Amino acid sequence: MSIPLSQRNAATEQLRQVLTVVALVMLAYIFTVTRVDETLRMVLAILLSATLVFGVCSSWAYRCWPLITLAMVLGIVARPLDVPNHHWMMSYLSASISIVVIFHREDFHRMHDLTRVCRNLLVVLMLFATFQKLLSPDFMDGSYIGFELARGGFASPVLKLVSSTREIVESNTVLIQELHQTSPAVMESVTLDSPIPMLKPLAYAFTASILLMEAWLCFSMWRLPDRRITHASLIAFATTLAVLRQEFTFISVVCTLGLIAAPAGSQLLRHTYAMLAVLTSAAVLKTLNV
């Protein structure tokens, strides 16, 4: 049975939106990352720009994706201990796109399989994010989150609203810097001040919330991928992360995966993901002070 024309056109439009957002997010990353070789950075910029210029759903653009994947992987091979995890994630995404666009002839099947692949990628991502934290003593005893709260590395936009909190965070930052600059033979430890009341219960609360959220995202993307609650949770996760910890590149990657994983026909959801992905990429570019 052949695919109705309306469905084929809809799939092409969706794929066009998806590949445009992916190219933009990756371009923003390439322009801002410092831990990728300059030559690879240039090659990636040219290839990604080419997909946009040729038309992301053209056969020329599809042929660029295996080369983009190769360049991303070479970036990992060159500096395996330096590249951040969102580089790995983008490499997996571009590899998935390469397989899907080359294996299938119809955009309908490409979009269909790409959706399923990205759901699987999100499941694996959240599964290991959860397990890494469960197995980390620094995380499970609340000390890592407590430290980040004390130094203003977590929830800083909220903490900085109160001047006394801001001052304590600044003085903690000075103490931490002093500790870093001094050999442990000379200075073993410093004592920080608590910028907020009930630091310990708050650290525990954040620790538990993060674990539960990531475990829920893993489960819901695996078992309830078409449900609104799954995608509402993922969007909430991304926006909360933007407030608590401004890791905009990672958030743009998560939103891009969410865009691809969203159920077909859910225009509002796709547009929300696309907008978040593009906005957070723009926020990343802002760090260039251009």
Add this chain to the structure above:
Amino acid sequence: MTGASSTSDDNVSPLWVRWAVPGWMAIWALGHLIVVQTSDLSTWRGGGFGMYASFHPVQHDGYVVLSDGSPLHFTKHATDPNTSETRHDTLYRILRSHLTFARPQRLQLELADWAKENGVSADATVTKLDFDLDTLQLSQQTVLNVETARTDEERRKESGAAE
């Protein structure tokens, strides 16, 4: 390179199309998890998706004491601002990866080669942070400490002092 793509709505593409990449991602991440649990690899690097599970490698420090100079301090992003010699750049390159993945035996070999070339002995320490949520005490925990062999001149000085 095209496969037999079904034109039905169910789309029976082979399993590998949907699982090759996520499957590989899972295998690699599992390997990373095992290495993290059995060594000093940071959860933040290596494709294991352990961001925010532990202190970031930028919070790790490297300290090197050379027999012919002041102590040097290295972080993941910067060398000691007091260093100006080219050899310190080389020392930084040796030490830097160990701030993310501390491997004592490898650092011992690399540092010994460097120390021999430069005619000095070197003591290198890599530390990470530890935070006590009850006392709010932040301390540096030694992850590894390696010392290179003393040079002949240093041994002569030491034996002369002993006599």
